[in-house]
Structure formats: structure tokens, C-alpha cells
Amino acid sequence: MFVKIVKSTRGYVKLKLYGYSPERFMNLCSNHEIFLWGVENHGDYYTLYVSIHDFFKLKPMVKKTQTKIAVLERKGLPFFVYKYRKRKLFAIGLITCLFLLYSFSFFIWDITVEGNYTVTTDVLMDYLEEEDIRTGMLKREVSCENIEKMIRQKYNNITWASVKIQGTRLMIGVKENIVDIQGEDKAKQGAYDLIAEKDGVIIQMITRSGTPFVGIQSEVKAGDLLVSGQIPVKNDGGEVFAYQQVEADADIIIETTYPYEDRIERKYEEKKYTGNVKKAYRLNIGKKSIRFLLGKVKYEHYDVLETDKQVKLGNSFYLPLWIEKTEYREYEPENKIYTKEQCNKMAKERFYRYCKTLEEKGVQILENNVKIELSKSFCMTKGELKVQEKTGKSVPSGEVEGKMPLQEEET
């Protein structure tokens, strides 16, 4: 294999050898250390191979032995180069292309972030940009360990970060702490009260710490004090002489009403796509862009759809080339009115969605008095929802003097 490569880079020729004494010619060749190979007998002539370098030494031997030689084939790189000598530009293009590909592989052309949930990709990217980590930077300037450290230090809720380079892509993997640390590690100093967030009637109340100011069945208004963070300390005489400061904590369930109102206009505009699409392309190289658009967009009404795609080789060799495609889709607006059935269906769906989001928040719906009313121009969904929900907002404790705490019943 190796010999073959060397032979073809040096170049060789296939010769036809005939005449008076070809055997003598071959012997002379070997005596002059001319390497011959692939010698074949074809009856009255021989064919053999010889390298270009040796070919030019054959002349005296040919004379001596009175043989004749004819070149049958020329093989190898020198002949190939000679044959395509007029395609220099092509060769230069090919070489520069390979060179560019090779040099592009020294840079980072894409950054991906995985596993982030509360810290959005944009936020993380902006942060990386601030720290001079961006697409187009040299690979060897990237220190994966440092980036990992930086991310962990900057964001408290990121507990684990891994940074690796794959091809020309910088892959950042993070793990976030699901439990909100902030709520837990915020060591509260002093007294905190619980106040009502909404008007309603208290259904259930379990106080863990603090002094309750309201009881079951008591009506409260938003902002009312429910549980105080100050526990009165009484002396033997039954007089309050001091307050113990605590963080009030209680499970309070309140029955309250939610107003619900939803108005749907019956008139609407329907987009009827004509199927006419005009496409424009934009090629971004680094920060420069070239735009290709054929003529102007002549449509009166149209939607614009933009897609951005980075050119890559294989799975992870991203190139600094982005192709941006913009599509202009023509449509004809059509004024329509929702039918009664459609209105009902939509109103119900929207109401159902609203209930679902409430339930997700932990609100229990007891009953609803919501009605759908139809008029000519709109559809109104209106009513009240009777619900049970948890309440109690922690706020720094205010003065309790003068206010009467609920008398605790001895159990």
C-alpha cells in the first residue's frame, strides 16, 4: 500500500518493449539499479512499468540492446497535475475551502443551554456575553471549568453546571434546585403577622405559632389581621408585661367569591390564505448580512414568518453562517360572525380554562353562578364563583396594643 502511494506520487509509465533482445535490456536495467515491475510477456513484446525518474535513464540501454520502447500509459500525480494544469483556480479554491473549514474548527460557533428552567436561556446568554463568552471566540480561550464555576457563583439556584465543547459547539448543562431556597433560608428576624388577602369567611384555622385574632365563622376583609406574631406574656396577676416575638404560622382556609367576567366579540376577521407566498432570504456571515429578495411585496394583507437556521456540518460542526428565511403569506380578510353554538363553546372553554388555572393554584371551587348571555354583537359570560382557598400573607408585625386577641379556649 505504502509503496503504491509513493509510486503514484512520483509517477510512472507503462512501457511496451520489443526488438532484438529485451531480456538483455532487462538485465542491463537491473545492473544499473533501475527498478522494473509488472513485467509481462505478450509473445513478441513485453510490457513493464518504470518510474518517470528511471525512464529518462533508459536511452543508452535501448541503443545498446537495439530494442524499442513505446509509452503505453502514464500514471501518477505528475501526469494528473499536468493534465489539469489549467484548473489552477479550482485547486486553489479547494485548498482554501479546506483551509477555511480547518480554521473554523478552532472557534466556538454555537452555544446551547440545557436543563435550565427558572433561569432562562436568554438571561444565561446575556450573562455569558458579559463575561466575554460568545460565539466566534477561540476554542482554546474557553475554560470549561471556569465557566462552570462562574455560573454556579452567579446563580444561587443552579446547583450543578457542566460545560463541554463538542465540535464547534459549547454545551452548557445546568441543574436547578427545584425547591425554592429563598423561602427557606430567609431567616426571619422579629415578629411577622398573617393578614387576609381577600374578603371572606373563615372555614378552618389551625394556628401553629402566634396569637389568633379571628376564629372560625368570622368574616374578614382583605388586609385584616388574622394571626399576630406577638404572643403576650402575662405575669401572675394576669397582666401582660411583655410580648414574645415569633413568626406567625397557620393554615387558614377561607370561603370567598371570585367575580368572573368574560366578553367575546362576535365579529371577527378570518384570514383566508390565498396560497401566494413570497420568500426572501438573508445570509448572515458573522455580523454582516446579505439579503436576497426578488422584487417588492405587493400583497395588501400578509403574515410574515421568519425562520433562522445556522449552517452546520454533521452534528456539531457549526459554521458562522446563518440563513434567515422570511416568508410573506398573502391572505384575504373576511368579516365573520360567530354562531350561537360557537359562542357557547368558546365561552365554556374559556371558563373551563380559568377554573383549571384556579385549581392549579390550590383553589377549591364549591359552586359557580356563571351564566352565558348572548347579544347581537358580543357574548358575555358573567357570574361569581364560590371557592375555598388558603389565605394568610406574612408581613412584618405591627402594633397590637389596644387590639383584643381572641380568647383562647382551654382544652
Add this chain to the structure above:
Amino acid sequence: MIESLQLPKDLMLGMPIVTVTGFHEAYIENYKGILEYSEEMILLQTKTCQIEIQGEKLHIMYYTNDEMKVEGMISSIQYFNYS
């Protein structure tokens, strides 16, 4: 004398070495030249004798000053004109 010195015979006396693999491949070392070459017969001159290889479709793969490789269906190898 040579045997007592345990020197390689091919070097000292210029004897040919013929290495045959099966019946289709033969290496010949220490030869001086080709006398005749056709598809059926190759006649080689060495220092001490002539070697004739007979067979079918004989074919010289390569050919240098002191070594050659022959391929083909070899039927016989004969020695002539010892000296």
C-alpha cells in the same frame, strides 16, 4: 573452511536462493540476469548455474539487481550447467 567458520553460504559462494510458496509464487535471490522470459518459461543465470522455471502464465512481479518475484502456475524448477 566456510562451514567451519559458519558463514552463510549464499554470501560467500554467491549461491542462488529460491524460495517457493506453494506452486504460484517464487522468490529468486542472488541471480545475475534473465536469459529468456516467456509466459511458459523463465531462464535465469546465476553465478553457479542456470535456473529454469517452467509453468503457465508466468509473470515477473518485480525485478531488482539481486532479487525477483515470479508469479504464475509453476510446474517445475530445473538446474543446468553446474560449475
